[in-house]
Amino acid sequence: MLKLRLFQCAVIVLVAASSLAAQPRRKPAASRNRTIANIVREIDARNIEATIRKLVSFGTRNTLSEQNDPKRGIGAARDWLYAEFLKAAEASQGRMTVEKQSYEQQKAQRVPQPTIITNVVATLKGSQPESTDRIYVVSGHYDSMCNTPVDAKCDAPGANDDASGTAAVLEMARVMAKYEFEATIVFMAVAGEEQSLLGSTHFAEQAKQKNWNVGAMLTNDIVGNTLGGNGVRDRGTVRVFSEGVPSNETPAEATTRRSVGGENDSASRQLARFIKEIGDANVPQFKVMLVYRRDRYGRGGDHIPFLERGYPAVRFTEVNEDFRHQHQNVRVENGVQFGDLPEFVDFAYVANVARVNASSLAALALAPSRPHGVMIITARLSNDTDLRWEANKEPDLAGYEIVWRDTTSAVWTNSKAVGNVTSFTMKGMSKDNYFFGVRAIDRDGNRSPVTYPRPQGRPQPSPTPSTGF
Numbered sequence: 001m002l003k004l005r006l007f008q009c010a011v012i013v014l015v016a017a018s019s020l021a022a023q024p025r026r027k028p029a030a031s032r033n034r035t036i037a038n039i040v041r042e043i044d045a046r047n048i049e050a051t052i053r054k055l056v057s058f059g060t061r062n063t064l065s066e067q068n069d070p071k072r073g074i075g076a077a078r079d080w081l082y083a084e085f086l087k088a089a090e091a092s093q094g095r096m097t098v099e100k101q102s103y104e105q106q107k108a109q110r111v112p113q114p115t116i117i118t119n120v121v122a123t124l125k126g127s128q129p130e131s132t133d134r135i136y137v138v139s140g141h142y143d144s145m146c147n148t149p150v151d152a153k154c155d156a157p158g159a160n161d162d163a164s165g166t167a168a169v170l171e172m173a174r175v176m177a178k179y180e181f182e183a184t185i186v187f188m189a190v191a192g193e194e195q196s197l198l199g200s201t202h203f204a205e206q207a208k209q210k211n212w213n214v215g216a217m218l219t220n221d222i223v224g225n226t227l228g229g230n231g232v233r234d235r236g237t238v239r240v241f242s243e244g245v246p247s248n249e250t251p252a253e254a255t256t257r258r259s260v261g262g263e264n265d266s267a268s269r270q271l272a273r274f275i276k277e278i279g280d281a282n283v284p285q286f287k288v289m290l291v292y293r294r295d296r297y298g299r300g301g302d303h304i305p306f307l308e309r310g311y312p313a314v315r316f317t318e319v320n321e322d323f324r325h326q327h328q329n330v331r332v333e334n335g336v337q338f339g340d341l342p343e344f345v346d347f348a349y350v351a352n353v354a355r356v357n358a359s360s361l362a363a364l365a366l367a368p369s370r371p372h373g374v375m376i377i378t379a380r381l382s383n384d385t386d387l388r389w390e391a392n393k394e395p396d397l398a399g400y401e402i403v404w405r406d407t408t409s410a411v412w413t414n415s416k417a418v419g420n421v422t423s424f425t426m427k428g429m430s431k432d433n434y435f436f437g438v439r440a441i442d443r444d445g446n447r448s449p450v451t452y453p454r455p456q457g458r459p460q461p462s463p464t465p466s467t468g469f
């Protein structure tokens with residue numbers, strides 16, 4: 001009897017396995033194309049080194065430092081960056097514009113007197129009319145600090161924090177300006193990060209006020225040190241931090257999440273998974289390490305103001321930090337060199353971080369928008385999964401793919417092309433047993449990030465089976 005039961009179980013398992021095998025089980029294909037390959041090849045560690053050394057040469061870039069001295073202080077760095085972005089824009093034939101975005105910050109906790117904050121912003125306009133208002137932002141912060149954020153006089157070289165991120169962004173602008181993308185890319189060097197994310201908050205708030213369609217934001221902050229304070233050398237990995245529960249989640253969304261999950265499926269987490277797929281495929285010697293949290297303990301970055309306003313955003317940071325070289329006065333203590341000096345930056349590593357960023361940005365801006373209005377239909381109790389979404393508007397759209405994974409899986413594991421439709425039923429696959437998502441694909445095979453569905457409709461009460469508890 002026992003034997004028979006085991007046999008029956010085995011048959012059931014086999015049937016279940018074969019019905020799954022009938023579905024196309026393959027890893028979602030990553031986008032590789034010639035434009036991305038060229039961009040990855042053209043990014044040059046020597047330019048990144050030159051930028052970092054130049055930014056360090058301004059002595060300090062503290063947000064409260066001198067704004068009108070041509071040699072020392074944040075004003076000199078601002079003007080130099082502006083000129084460099086203008087040079088980069090020359091290759092764009094008028095498609096890239098550069099501006100200084102300034103505002104006066106009133107007195108605040110880390111701002112003892114009213115201070116002008118200036119972001120240097122280079123915008124490479126998208127060429128497809130249906131996509132040009134879709135914006136992807138990449139940033140680094142060019143301000144720096146030593147022990148305290150309100151010391152405007154001390155030397156604050158900020159080679160890693162964050163000349164490294166700023167140099168990566170400038171190099172991306174230089175390389176990408178001559179290529180054409182369907183959507184718009186904004187390359188940005190912000191100020192006031194160490195004063196509480198002031199420059200990025202200003203940009204994100206402007207974007208919200210003007211109702212800009214920011215499809216993704218990538219911040220690069222502390223992306224140049226490869227020998228950790230723990231003695232570990234890792235030149236081949238970068239961390240990408242993404243939040244799980246959205247910073248702007250509404251009470252109604254929280255109720256849904258508690259009921260059916262989704263804490264691992266924010267738009268930012270879909271963006272992070274997209275970056276890993278694209279980065280690992282296009283920069284194969286270099287790995288993206290996904291970290292499923294908004295940021296490190298006790299730290300924050302320029303992605304946060306974007307998250308708080310509902311824009312998908314992630315943070316890039318090296319794997320092993322050395323805190324002797326962050327936010328420190330330059331000094332030698334007991335034979336140990338403190339300070340954020342260029343000798344502790346691995347320029348080739350920064351170039352690889354820039355390559356992952358640039359390939360991701362290019363893939364985003366070449367691809368259709370992620371699908372909007374994606375719903376999982378819950379109006380009927382069923383062992384199928386009904387999905388519905390709004391049609392994309394790009395003329396080169398080829399169709400959509402459904403992706404799915406086990407609820408315990410950290411990344412998407414399966415995909416199925418379903419054609420140019422706006423609804424699809426995954427027959428025999430219960431929405432209760434998997435997580436599903438939808439992404440758009442164009443005729444060149446460029447895929448959008450995944451959109452995780454919201455539930456639509458309530459199950460109708462029926463006598464059996466019960467929809468209640």
Ligand SMILES: [Zn+2]
Nearest residue numbers: 161162221222
């Ligand atoms: Zn920083």
